[in-house]
Amino acid sequence: MSAPSPAGEARALPPLLRDVNGALENLAFPLALPASADARAATRAARAQLEDYILPRLASLDAPLVAVVGGSTGAGKSTLVNALVGRTVSATGAVRPTTRRPLLLHHPDDAAWFDDARVLPSLGRVRLAGDGHDPAPEGAVSAPAPGRPHPATEQGADTLLLRPTATLPAGLALLDAPDVDSIADENRRLAGQLLAAADLWLFVTTANRYADAVPWKLLAEAGRRDVLVAIVLDRVPPGVEEEIRSDLLTLLTAENLGHAPIFVIPELPLGSERMLPAAAVEPITRWLQALAVDAEGRRDIARRTVQGAMRALADRVDGIAEAAGQEQAAGDELRAAVDGAYRDALQSVLAATEDGRLLRGEVLARWQDFVGTGEFMRGLESRIGRARDRVSAFFTGRPAPAETVADAIGSGLQTVVVEQAARADEATRRRWRADAAGRVLLEDLAPWRAEEVPAVVAREIRAWQADLLQLVQAEGADKRFTARMLSFGVNGIAVALMVVVFASTGGLTGGEVGIAGASAIAGQKLLEAVFGDDAVRRLTATARDNLSARVDDLLRQEREPFDRRLEPLSRQTPAETLRVLARQLRTALPPGQRTAAEDGA
Secondary structure: OOOOOHHHHHHHOHHHHHHHHHHHHOOOOOOOOOOHHHHHHHHHHHHHHHHHHHHHHHHOOOOOEEEEEEEOOOOOHHHHHHHHHOOOOOOOOOOOOOOOOOEEEEOHHHHHHHHOOOOOOOOEEEEOOOOOOOOOOOOOOOOOOOOOOOHHHOOOOOEEEEEEOOOOOOOEEEEEOOOOOOOOHHHHHHHHHHHHOOOEEEEEEEOOOOOOHHHHHHHHHHHHHOOEEEEEEEEEOOOOHHHHHHHHHHHHHHOOOOOOOEEEEEOOOOOOOOOOOHHHHHHHHHHHHHHHHOHHHHHHHHHHHHHHHHHHHHHHHHHHHHHHHHHHHHHHHHHHHHHHHHHHHHHHHHHHHHOOHHHOOHHHHHHHHHHOOOHHHHHOOOOHHHHHHHHHHHHOOOOOOHHHHHHHHHHHHHHHHHHHHHHHHHHHHHHHHOOHHHHHHHOOOOOOOOOOHHHHHHHHHHHHHHHHHHHHHHHOOOHHHHHHHHHHOHHHHHHHHHHHHHOOOOOOOOHHHHHHHHHHHHHHHHHHHHHOHHHHHHHHHHHHHHHHHHHHHHHHHHHHHHHHHHHHHHHOOOHHHHHHHHHHHHHHOOHHHOOHHHHHO
16 A cells, blocks of 8 residues: 655645634734733744745655754854865854854755745745855856845845755755854844754754753754754763763753764864864764655655644644733723723713703703793693694794704703713723733823814714704605694704703703703694604604714714724634634644644543
C-alpha cells in the first residue's frame, strides 16, 4: 500500500488554517490590560509562523529542509556556516552584529524551491552570484518574488539573500540567521521569525555561554514544537568537554530535547581566511548529508516539525483566546457604563415629557394666553359643536400666536435634553476614569461639546414640531375635517397636540395642577372636536413615538465618541471562536502527534 501523497496531506488542513489566520487577523487588543501587549505579540508570532512556515511547508512536504543556524552573539554561527560549505560565504568578525541580513545557502538544483515566496514570504529576495561574496555585485540579483519591490530598493534586514552553493547536498538548505540576543531589536525579531520557519535548528553556543537565558527560551520553544535540534558546542577548551556535555544534556532533557545530537568543536586557531579546519566540522557535515539523501526521512522531519508547530499554534491560540476574553469582559463593562448612562438619559427625558413638568412656567403661561381661561374654558363645558363655535369666535380676537407656545415648549424640551446629555457624558467619563483601560481610551477623547449640543438639540426639536404639523395636515386632509381645520388653524391644532403629548399633573404642584389640568383638557377637547376620540389617541401616540425616536437618535450621536473607542473590540474575533479553532487544530493532528489528554478530549 502506497504512502499518502504530500499533496493529499497538504489539502487536508489549509481551510482550517486559513480560518485560524483570519481569526487572528481580526485581533487588535486595543485595551491597556496587563495581558494585551503580550497577546498582540503572540498574535503576530502566530500569524508569522502560519504564513512563513506551516502553510508553505504543508503545500510542499518534498521541498528541501531548511536548517537555520542560530545562536547567541559571538557564538561562531557564520564561521560554522563557512566551514560547512568550505568557503567564505558569510561575513565574520569582531564588529557586532556581523549577520545583518539572513543568508540562505542551497544546492543549485534546489534554486526553484526558493525563488518564489514559498519560504518566508514576508521577506524580500536578492539572489547572489553562486559562490561569490556578500554583497553581490550589481546585476547579480534576481527578479523580485511576486508582489515584492525590486531588490535594489530592499535595504533593510527584511531581505533574504539567496546563494547557490554546490558543496551543499541537494535537499538541504542552510539559513544563517542574526543573533538571537542581538543588540539590534530588529535583528532579534528577525532571528525569532527565522527560527520559527525552520525545519531543523543548528543551535550554536559556546563553552562559557551554553546556559544563557535567551537561547534557552528559544530552545524550550523548540522542545514544545518537537523541532529537530542539533547543538553545536563551539570553542570548548581541552579537558572540559565531557563535563560541559553532561551538564548541557541535563538541560536539554529538561526541555524535551534530550534526543538532540551534541557536536563539539574544540577551541582552535582559525586559518588565514578565518576558516575552521574541515575536520572540525566533519561530524556535522556527515549528519547533514545523511539527512539530505533520505527523501522519505526528510519528509518525515518536515511532517513532524509542521505538526509540532500546529500543536504549539493551538496552545498559543488558547493563550490568545484567554487575553481576548479578558478584553471582551473589560469592554463589556465599559460599554455597559455607556449604555446605562445614556439609557438613563433617555428615560429621564421621556419622563419629563410624560409627567407634566414641561407644562409649567413659561409654557403654561403661553398656552393660557393662547386659549384663554374664561370664554374658551367655559365653552368646553358645553356640547362639542357649540364649543367649536366659541373657540372659533375666540380665534377671531387677538390671541397670542401659536408659535409662542411652540417656542416655549421647544425651549423647555431643549433644556431637558441638553441637561440629560451632559449628565450622561459626565457619568460615562467618571466610570471610565475609574477603570485602567477606560482611562487610556479617554486620553485623546475631546471634551463634551457644551457650545454645540444645544443648537443640535434645538434643530431636532424643530424637526419634531414640523412632524406634528405634517401629522395634523395629513389627518385633516379628509373633506369632513376641512371646515374645522380652517376654524382652528393648523398651527393651533399642532400646538394643542404638543400640549396633549406632555399633559399630566405628575410634576405639578399647588395651583398649577388645576390650571395645567384644565389646559390639557382644553387641548384634548379641541383635538377631539376636530378629529374625534380615536384619531386623537392615535395622533398622540404617534407624536410621542416620534419624539422618543428623535431623542434616542440625539443621544446616540452624543455617545458615538465612546462607541468609536470600543469599536475595535466589536470587530475582534470572540474568545470562544478562538478556543473552538484551537480544539479543531488539536483534533486535526494525527493520533501520534496528540497528547493523551487531547486524545481523550
